[in-house]
Amino acid sequence: MKVLLVGSGGREHSLVWKIGQSPRVSKLFCAPGNAGIAQMAECIDTPPTDLEGLATFADGNGIDLTVVGPELPLAMGIVDLFEERGLRIFGPHREAAEIEGSKVFCKDLLRKYGVPTAQYGAFNDRDEAAAYIDSIGAPIVVKADGLAAGKGVIPSMAKEDALKALDTIMVEKALGDAGKRVVIEEFLVGEEASFIVLTDGEAVVPLASSQDHKPIYDGDRGPNTGGMGAYSPAPVVTEEVHRKIMEEIMIPTIRGMASEGRPYRGVLYSGLMIKDGQPRVLEFNARFGDPENQPIMMRMKGDIVPLLEACINGNLQGSIDWDPRWAVCVVMASKGYPGSYEKNKVIRGLDRVAEMEDVFVFHAGTAGEGADIVTNGGRVLGVTGLGEDVKGAIDLTYSAVKKIQWDGAYYRSDIGKRALDRLQ
Numbered sequence: 001m002k003v004l005l006v007g008s009g010g011r012e013h014s015l016v017w018k019i020g021q022s023p024r025v026s027k028l029f030c031a032p033g034n035a036g037i038a039q040m041a042e043c044i045d046t047p048p049t050d051l052e053g054l055a056t057f058a059d060g061n062g063i064d065l066t067v068v069g070p071e072l073p074l075a076m077g078i079v080d081l082f083e084e085r086g087l088r089i090f091g092p093h094r095e096a097a098e099i100e101g102s103k104v105f106c107k108d109l110l111r112k113y114g115v116p117t118a119q120y121g122a123f124n125d126r127d128e129a130a131a132y133i134d135s136i137g138a139p140i141v142v143k144a145d146g147l148a149a150g151k152g153v154i155p156s157m158a159k160e161d162a163l164k165a166l167d168t169i170m171v172e173k174a175l176g177d178a179g180k181r182v183v184i185e186e187f188l189v190g191e192e193a194s195f196i197v198l199t200d201g202e203a204v205v206p207l208a209s210s211q212d213h214k215p216i217y218d219g220d221r222g223p224n225t226g227g228m229g230a231y232s233p234a235p236v237v238t239e240e241v242h243r244k245i246m247e248e249i250m251i252p253t254i255r256g257m258a259s260e261g262r263p264y265r266g267v268l269y270s271g272l273m274i275k276d277g278q279p280r281v282l283e284f285n286a287r288f289g290d291p292e293n294q295p296i297m298m299r300m301k302g303d304i305v306p307l308l309e310a311c312i313n314g315n316l317q318g319s320i321d322w323d324p325r326w327a328v329c330v331v332m333a334s335k336g337y338p339g340s341y342e343k344n345k346v347i348r349g350l351d352r353v354a355e356m357e358d359v360f361v362f363h364a365g366t367a368g369e370g371a372d373i374v375t376n377g378g379r380v381l382g383v384t385g386l387g388e389d390v391k392g393a394i395d396l397t398y399s400a401v402k403k404i405q406w407d408g409a410y411y412r413s414d415i416g417k418r419a420l421d422r423l424q
């Protein structure tokens, strides 16, 4: 079968890598891809938001299955459009993708179906929101309703900062229409984990647990990024926590979506805060995680394609086998990220890492330039390694990271440390 992958990041490279291993796949395309993806798929020059262009390509090239990486095309209704054209596609419909696209919708759903999450208020009026902040006090979190590329969540330790954040979103309209409404939320403490499931709208099959590292600097300091590294499994997700996440969060949410007339089909990602063994939802995403998907794909055994198809066909069942080893992904980024950064720096050392066992370099912001591979984004590479224990995975991954250089490469040096501390 022919498969089209939509997107260009590390998450997409790990999907292409895994889907490409399926004996059922004869040809893989990616729109638009990156330099790493180009080594295993034919990249086409169509942006993920050109839904018409993608549908026309899929139609004209006999694509049997399309898999969507990023949230924006899902929120724009790529699944609805493909289905109208009789094309098979993995992912939630537009109305179901609102679980990520509207934080107000998500929070109201969670409240209605009794899913544990932070207390909150939802507002489309600045003064009412300010009065709520005033009455609750700090610490508190201000969240723009819509998609804001990771910039829409502002935790504040002081009331004045929360009010400032509110004005940035609702008065200065720094995030455009995404900030027309806001959620003001109780500040949760605990340890974060990512829990991601496949679902056909009814059956729910979990992927391995994982943990992201959002802040740019070591020790979780500095501004949030798309994610500077991840590991799987997450020791904070014990068997008991896993059971609670499934029974109290994932299954009721998917049932709730069906009851709302928005059956959810595809991959559902929950960002969780876990305290004293009790998980609570921070957010839902309608897609695979980035960089969580890189270690998760490295650990997934068996063929992913029948699972994706079962989600579409409504006959998902069983469970997934996982490599018992640990996987750690260290993101190498351009100096300056998540602020402004330079591009087009020649990346060296990839050939040396290619010779290593149990390590794979997933590309994110890279491009080919002649014989060179150059930087082309904020997050550039996701170096991912396997180990018998978490320390082994960390050591192997960093030994690979150290072989790769470019002018201005930056990475955190403490990815996986929390798992290591917890297990020691």
Ligand code: AMP
Binding pocket: 118, 141, 153, 155, 185, 186, 187, 188, 189, 192, 214, 224, 271, 282, 283
């Ligand atoms: P979100 O996009 O909602 O996951 O938010 C991004 C990050 O903000 C999360 O990974 C958390 O680190 C943080 N965050 C979001 N909501 C809360 C909350 N209610 N309490 C504390 N931190 C939060």
Ligand code: GLY
Binding pocket: 212, 226, 227, 285, 288, 289, 290, 291, 292
């Ligand atoms: N790693 C965070 C996300 O995928 O949203």
